[in-house]
Amino acid sequence: MTRRKLVAGNWKMHGSLAQLAELDAIAAAARANPAVDVAICPPFTLIGAAAARGDLAIGAQDCHQNLKGAHTGCVSAEMLKESGARLVIVGHSERRTDQRETNEEVCAKARAVIAVGLIAIVCVGETEAERDAGQAVAVVEAQLQGSIPAGARAAELVVAYEPVWAIGTGRTPTAADVAAMHAAIRAKLGGLLGAEADGVRILYGGSVKPSNAAELMAVANVDGALVGGASLTAADFVPIIEAAASV
Numbered sequence: 628m629t630r631r632k633l634v635a636g637n638w639k640m641h642g643s644l645a646q647l648a649e650l651d652a653i654a655a656a657a658r659a660n661p662a663v664d665v666a667i668c669p670p671f672t673l674i675g676a677a678a679a680r681g682d683l684a685i686g687a688q689d690c691h692q693n694l695k696g697a698h699t700g701c702v703s704a705e706m707l708k709e710s711g712a713r714l715v716i717v718g719h720s721e722r723r724t725d726q727r728e729t730n731e732e733v734c735a736k737a738r739a740v741i742a743v744g745l746i747a748i749v750c751v752g753e754t755e756a757e758r759d760a761g762q763a764v765a766v767v768e769a770q771l772q773g774s775i776p777a778g779a780r781a782a783e784l785v786v787a788y789e790p791v792w793a794i795g796t797g798r799t800p801t802a803a804d805v806a807a808m809h810a811a812i813r814a815k816l817g818g819l820l821g822a823e824a825d826g827v828r829i830l831y832g833g834s835v836k837p838s839n840a841a842e843l844m845a846v847a848n849v850d851g852a853l854v855g856g857a858s859l860t861a862a863d864f865v866p867i868i869e870a871a872a873s874v
């Protein structure tokens with residue numbers, strides 16, 4: 628099964644209208660590397676302007692599980708779609724921690740994203756203590772069990788494996804550890820989704836940089852990257868797109 632690589636940037640709570648100028652060079656790199664799908668997920672406030680700027684795929688970092696209602700401060704998948712988003716990250720570890728999101732909520736959000744025709748990027752990943760205790764695979768399998776909507780199709784679902792201890796730290800797992808985890812994720816998806824699992828893209832995230840992207844992208848079952856800090860500038864992000872295109 629050949630899966631198109633996806634390199635997605637998660638701007639987290641960074642960015643401004645002025646910083647959208649970075650998108651022009653990123654969009655140019657996306658056009659120059661047509662074998663790779665490229666997306667940037669800025670804060671909610673920038674989605675409309677980012678999508679209007681050009682043809683680069685724009686995503687969001689969260690949504691509410693309902694399509695509308697009395698939920699002050701929340702944004703629905705339908706609203707994101709209208710703003711021009713094509714993907715939505717759900718269940719990022721920062722939200723699982725800061726907003727105490729549960730697997731059940733993450734699953735409901737992913738279902739809402741898919742229901743409006745957008746692509747859900749469901750994030751999973753273990754803490755350092757869990758890895759040290761030998762529980763990394765079991766933790767991630769349990770997150771997948773609880774967070775992946777039943778019946779999801781490969782075209783509408785992406786999984787991002789982001790070990791919590793690798794996010795923003797400059798540390799990454801070894802290629803062998805990434806390979807083992809991505810194989811375990813593929814197998815677990817097989818149990819959950821059957822034959823569709825083969826087409827689901829599994830991204831690696833956590834301190835992906837221009838210097839390590841090629842090695843990470845070459846690992847079996849790594850179908851792209853979810854990039855935080857290095858997605859904020861074209862100077863860092865474009866080489867990661869190129870690394871994905873080169874494998």
Ligand SMILES: O=C(CO)COP(=O)(O)O
Nearest residue numbers: 637794795833834855856
């Ligand atoms: O959390 C991440 C992307 O969602 C990874 O962030 P960094 O690339 O900054 O480590």
